[in-house]
Amino acid sequence: MALREGQKYRKALPDGPYKGKHLPKSVLDTPDDKTIVFHFDQPRAEVPFAVAMPNIGAVPPGKDTKEKYDKAPLASGPYKIQNFKPGKGIQFVKNDQWDPKTDSIRHQYVDKFDVSFGHQWVDSTRRLQADKGADRNAMTFTNAVDPSQISTVLKDKEAMSRSLTKTQPYVDVVSINTDRVKDKKVREAIAWAFPSGQYLQQFGGPKAGEIGGGLVGPTLKGYDPSFDPFQKKKYPGGNAKKARELLKEAGKENYELVYAYGNGDTHQDASVVVEQALERAGFKVQKKEIDQSTYYTQIGKVKNKYDLYRSSWGADWPSASTVVPPVYGGENVYDDSANYSHLNVPSVNDEISKVTKVSDLSRATSEWIKLSEKILTDDVPAVPTFYNRLFTLWGSGLGGVKFNSVYGAVDPTAVFVK
Amino acid sequence: MLRFLARRSLGAIVILILISAITFFLFFALPAEPARLACGKNCDPTSLAMINKNLGLDQPVPVQYWKFMVGIVAGRDFAVGHCDAPCFGYSFVSQEPVWSTIVDRFPTTLSLAVGGAAVFLVCGIGIGMIAAWRRGTWIDKFFSSLSLLGASMQIYFVGVLALAWFVSGLGIMDQPAYYPFTENPAKWFSGMLLPWVVLSLIFMANYSRMTRSQMVEQLQEDHVRTARAKGLSSRTVFFRYAWRGAIAPIVTIFGIDLGSLLGGAMVTEYTFTLHGIGRLAVESVQLTDLPMLMGVMLVSSAAIVVFNILVDAAYAFIDPRVRLA
Numbered sequence: 001m002a003l004r005e006g007q008k009y010r011k012a013l014p015d016g017p018y019k020g021k022h023l024p025k026s027v028l029d030t031p032d033d034k035t036i037v038f039h040f041d042q043p044r045a046e047v048p049f050a051v052a053m054p055n056i057g058a059v060p061p062g063k064d065t066k067e068k069y070d071k072a073p074l075a076s077g078p079y080k081i082q083n084f085k086p087g088k089g090i091q092f093v094k095n096d097q098w099d100p101k102t103d104s105i106r107h108q109y110v111d112k113f114d115v116s117f118g119h120q121w122v123d124s125t126r127r128l129q130a131d132k133g134a135d136r137n138a139m140t141f142t143n144a145v146d147p148s149q150i151s152t153v154l155k156d157k158e159a160m161s162r163s164l165t166k167t168q169p170y171v172d173v174v175s176i177n178t179d180r181v182k183d184k185k186v187r188e189a190i191a192w193a194f195p196s197g198q199y200l201q202q203f204g205g206p207k208a209g210e211i212g213g214g215l216v217g218p219t220l221k222g223y224d225p226s227f228d229p230f231q232k233k234k235y236p237g238g239n240a241k242k243a244r245e246l247l248k249e250a251g252k253e254n255y256e257l258v259y260a261y262g263n264g265d266t267h268q269d270a271s272v273v274v275e276q277a278l279e280r281a282g283f284k285v286q287k288k289e290i291d292q293s294t295y296y297t298q299i300g301k302v303k304n305k306y307d308l309y310r311s312s313w314g315a316d317w318p319s320a321s322t323v324v325p326p327v328y329g330g331e332n333v334y335d336d337s338a339n340y341s342h343l344n345v346p347s348v349n350d351e352i353s354k355v356t357k358v359s360d361l362s363r364a365t366s367e368w369i370k371l372s373e374k375i376l377t378d379d380v381p382a383v384p385t386f387y388n389r390l391f392t393l394w395g396s397g398l399g400g401v402k403f404n405s406v407y408g409a410v411d412p413t414a415v416f417v418k
Numbered sequence: 419m420l421r422f423l424a425r426r427s428l429g430a431i432v433i434l435i436l437i438s439a440i441t442f443f444l445f446f447a448l449p450a451e452p453a454r455l456a457c458g459k460n461c462d463p464t465s466l467a468m469i470n471k472n473l474g475l476d477q478p479v480p481v482q483y484w485k486f487m488v489g490i491v492a493g494r495d496f497a498v499g500h501c502d503a504p505c506f507g508y509s510f511v512s513q514e515p516v517w518s519t520i521v522d523r524f525p526t527t528l529s530l531a532v533g534g535a536a537v538f539l540v541c542g543i544g545i546g547m548i549a550a551w552r553r554g555t556w557i558d559k560f561f562s563s564l565s566l567l568g569a570s571m572q573i574y575f576v577g578v579l580a581l582a583w584f585v586s587g588l589g590i591m592d593q594p595a596y597y598p599f600t601e602n603p604a605k606w607f608s609g610m611l612l613p614w615v616v617l618s619l620i621f622m623a624n625y626s627r628m629t630r631s632q633m634v635e636q637l638q639e640d641h642v643r644t645a646r647a648k649g650l651s652s653r654t655v656f657f658r659y660a661w662r663g664a665i666a667p668i669v670t671i672f673g674i675d676l677g678s679l680l681g682g683a684m685v686t687e688y689t690f691t692l693h694g695i696g697r698l699a700v701e702s703v704q705l706t707d708l709p710m711l712m713g714v715m716l717v718s719s720a721a722i723v724v725f726n727i728l729v730d731a732a733y734a735f736i737d738p739r740v741r742l743a
Contacts, residue, residue, distance in 0.1 A: 067497075070513075085522060086512030087701065088693045118701075119691055122578065130586030133593065293704050294450045316459075326460050334463050336454050 043359030049317035054407075078108040089116040109400065109416035121146035128393035129159045136397035137417055141409040145391045147204035147266070153393065154207075163393045164401070165207055168408030169219045170314040170388035171323070172209065174274075175299075175340035178381055180307050181257075185250035187380035188230075190257070190308065193243035193281030194383040195273055197236020202270040209386035211236065215328075216320045216372045217387040219405045221365040229377050232384055243281035256284040260299060260306035262292040267310070274308075300336040310385070311340045317406060320368035325352050328375050341381035348375055419731070426730065430723040435487075437719045441712060442483045450706040452510050472497070473510060486712065506716075507709035509702075516713040520695065524717075526596040527694035530617065530686065531679035533610050538618030538625060539672065545622070546629025551656065553634060561626065568623035577616045577689035584612065594690040613690045617683060621675065628671065632664035639663065666736050673729030674722065681718025 029037040036058060038047065050056070063074045072081070078100075079092035092113040100108065124143040127135045129152075145153050145163075153159055174194060176187050196211050203209060210218075213228025231239060247253050259274060261267040268289070275285045288306060290298050299309045316322040326332055329352050330344030351371050358364040375381065392410060394401045399418050404411035453469040454461060470476045474485070485494065489505040496508065506516035549561040584591040594612045597605040636642060637660050645659045646652075682696025695714055702710035 086509075086514050087519075087698075088522075116691075118693065118697070120688065123581070123689075123691055126578075126582060126586050127593065132586060132589050135593065293706075294448065297451050297454065298449060300454075332462075336451060336457075336461055336466065338459065 042357055045359050045361045045364040046317070046319055046321055048361075049319060053316065078103070078106050079113060082112075087117060089114070091115070106413045107400075107416075109414070113412065119143055122148065125149045125153065125393065128162075128395060129153055129156060131159070131162075131396050136395040139394035139398055139401060139410055139412070139415065140392055141412070142390065143392065144204075145207065145393060147208060150204055150207050150391070158396075159393055162396055163391065164403055164410075165389055165391040166403040166405065167210060167218050168314070168388040168390050169217060169318075169406065170312050170408060171212060171215065171217045172203075172310060172312045172385045172388060173212070173215060173382040174308050174385055175311045175382045176380065177304065177307050177309075177340075177342060178379075179302070179342045183250055183252060184380060185246050186252050186255055189243040189246035189250070189252075189255075189281065190278070190283070191230040191380050191383045192235075192246065193238045193240055193278050193283065194230075194232075194385070195236065195238040195277035196232040196383070196385045198238075198273045198277065199270050200386040201236075202266055202273060203386070204391075207389065207391040209389045212384035212387050214373060214384055215376050215382060216315070216323050216369060219318055219408070220315055220320050220323075220369065221318045221362070222320075222369040224369065224373070227373055228384075229373075230384070238277040238281065240277065240281040243283075247282050253282055254284050255282075256286060257307045258286045258288055258305060260288040260290050260304075260309040262295040262310075263289045264292050267292075297336070299340055302333060302335055302342060308383075309340065311338075311382075312388070313338055314408060319365045320372050321356070321364065324368055324372050324375070325356070328372075328381060343375070343379060343381040345375075345379055348379065419734070422731070423727070426727045430720075430727060433723055434716060434719055438487065438712060438716055439483065441715045442486065442708075443479060445706075445708050445711065446479050448706060452706045452708060455511060455705060455707075486709075490716075506713035509710045510707045511702075511705045511710070516709045519698065519710065520713050520717055523693055523695050523698050525598060526692050527680060527682050527687075527696065529596060529599065529606065529610050530613055530683055530692065530694060531676060533614045534617035534621070534683075534686075535672070535676050535679065537614050538621035541618060542622040542625025543629045543668065544626075546626040547633060547656075547661075549626065549630040550633030550637065553630075558630075562630070565623040565626040568619050569627070571620055571623075573616055573620055573683075573685045574689055576619060577613075577686065580612055580616050581690075594692065596692055596694075613686055613692065616689075617679075617686050624671070625668065628668055629664065632667060633660055636660040636663040662736075666733065669732055669736060670729050673725045673732070677722035677725030678718075680721035680725070682714070 027039055029039070031037065040047075057074075057076060059069075059074050065072065071084075075081070075095045075097070078095055078098045080095040082091040082093045084090045092115070094108055094111065098108065119140070121143050124140050125146045126149070128138060128140070129149070153163070176190060178187070181187055181190070200206075200209050200211055211233050213226075213230075213232055214224075216223065218225065228234075244253075247255060257278060259271065259278070261271045261274075271287055271289075275287060278285045296311075298304065299306065299311065313323060313327050326338045328339060328341070328343045328348060330339075330346070330349040332339040333342045333344050348371070351374075355364060355367040355371060358367055376384070388408070390403070390408060390410075394410070397418050398415055400414040400416045402411045402414060403409075451466075453466050453473060453475060456469050456473075457465050467476075474482055477485075486507065488494065489501065489503070489507060491503055493503040494501050494505045494507065501507065501515060504517055506520075508515055509519065512519070545561050545565065549558045552558050581594075585593055591612050592608045595609040597609050599606040637656075639660075641663075642655060642659045645655045650659075680695075682694055682699050684696035684700050686692070687694045687697040688700070695717065698710065699714040699718065701707070702714055
């Protein structure tokens with residue numbers, strides 16, 4: 001059995017775990033009160049990463065409330081839910097059943113976490129920078145300093161002493177639709193011409209991200225900072241000369257590209273920079289604006305009529321195994337899939353199956369990185385643009401605020417009120 | 419009166435059914451995939467089909483619409499249990515019952531609308547009357563310019579400035595937030611004060627300008643001149659004669675404004691991070707959450723329709739010439 005082998009799992013237990021049956025011991029075994037044994041059909045080096053995800057936890061049989069579980073999950077950590085209103089907020093209070101001696105990572109310093117949802121970045125930045133009243137004890141998980149306020153906050157030394165800027169696991173790329181742009185030389189020319197540095201500037205510059213050289217980011221194990229085959233760091237505005245040469249070699253001068261982007265301000269501004277750089281390199285660019293709320297549905301259609309479009313993907317855990325197969329694996333070419341480039345190359349697919357079977361974790365992670373590099377240089381399915389960064393503030397009344405690079409968010413586990 | 423109410427209520431129901439049908443069918447014209455949201459990052463066609471089936475999205479649109487409408491009147495059975503009438507179903511996004519979400523968000527919108535309306539009505543009409551009373555003087559000119567300035571303002575601009583100055587800068591006002599009136603009236607008041615003031619700045623302008631022009635017009639009417647000629651005090655003439663005539667169009671506009679405000683003040687709610695009906699409406703459109711969108715649309719439309727009926731009924735009291743039938 002395998003957690004990932006969906007079909008076999010379904011055969012073993014066609015109705016899921018809610019019909020009074022349990023998985024057979026040959027699949028999942030609990031030899032004593034403290035051990036769960038998963039039997040896999042092949043080596044699965046990354047299981048520890050998978051089970052460390054926040055949506056996985058052991059639940060005693062009597063506490064499994066089935067379809068009602070998500071409304072009132074068992075609290076095994078330092079806090080429990082007091083009240084939850086989806087879309088509005090959630091409050092956590094101390095869990096008196098939690099024993100600090102059994103848990104060296106998390107703490108119970110704060111009496112209560114009152115989390116409210118739906119704050120605009122402009123508003124959370126204003127409040128955290130002003131640091132008034134109850135906001136002195138406020139923090140945010142993922143709200144960044146709004147791009148429009150970055151320069152003001154940078155000048156505010158006091159606020160900057162309550163800030164962090166860290167790289168997140170989210171990687172922005174501009175996917176190339178390989179069904180339409182079939183010539184690899186043309187794709188290479190796009191990759192050389194693309195102005196990743198100038199593009200990043202529209203999203204907030206170095207505080208919003210760092211220029212990306214590859215398809216996977218620095219939060220992953222085995223990441224190589226020197227990997228930058230299209231010299232995105234050296235040429236922030238793109239290398240038009242190199243791109244022109246490639247187009248000439250391919251006999252595709254004045255190649256027409258359809259560039260699609262969401263109709264938000266930032267993307268509209270970025271589209272101008274992109275258009276100019278690609279035209280400098282000898283492309284003809286046709287811009288197509290897409291309504292932001294349906295952007296991913298539209299670019300997610302396999303039969304879309306666009307050549308270039310931005311997409312973003314975050315690794316689930318620090319291995320490129322959670323990036324390469326879903327985003328560049330050939331079996332994932334269907335509507336709404338993350339393989340926006342529609343890349344389906346037999347050698348890549350074979351390599352994915354091979355690396356999946358590697359049993360040694362550190363070898364597996366480095367093989368995945370190597371494969372991501374090979375995909376970029378051999379197939380050019382996307383242009384690396386930037387690795388997202390989180391630049392955020394918190395109130396002066398808080399201590400112990402740190403960053404969790406796996407979740408790409410501020411980590412509340414050691415936060416205390418001064 | 420009863421006949422009037424019965425006829426108008428029937429008309430209102432027809433309007434609401436039409437609105438519901440238009441919303442429902444238009445939703446499916448969107449190039450969006452609601453099931454995609456519930457499908458997660460590594461979504462494949464099998465999971466997508468399963469979610470579509472669970473949400474009932476695999477059925478023909480008219481069938482879905484019929485089931486939805488029946489649910490509102492008679493309740494509906496779902497896999498998780500029975501949903502009592504009025505059942506608007508479950509949100510595609512949060513899986514919460516739509517009706518209880520609306521009930522939870524409504525007090526915020528009600529507080530914002532009623533409080534804001536009280537401020538803009540009192541200030542707007544007051545300013546308009548002063549301007550009309552002192553017509554042609556600097557007071558009139560000052561207030562007329564002021565209301566023009568107010569009318570050209572936008573909440574997302576004034577609101578953000580007000581937050582930056584009064585809350586973050588000077589610190590003389592509380593961060594806007596909703597606290598239930600029943601739990602803490604003082605906190606409720608201080609939490610809503612800034613949204614009320616900003617909301618009323620925009621609306622106030624309309625009311626002061628309308629009051630002024632109506633009053634000016636009324637003060638030139640024959641019956642007012644007669645009253646003056648009869649030697650009635652200027653206060654009596656102003657309030658009992660002119661004001662009575664001027665109020666009717668103001669009540670009409672107020673009814674419509676209050677109805678729309680109860681359907682949610684989207685920009686105000688976003689600007690001040692208030693979780694009301696307006697914000698819920700915007701979010702349900704962004705997230706292609708059909709049941710929530712339908713619920714919010716129907717509640718908002720019902721508010722407008724009901725207030726229109728109330729305004730028409732109120733006419734009979736304000737203007738004795740109007741007879742309801």
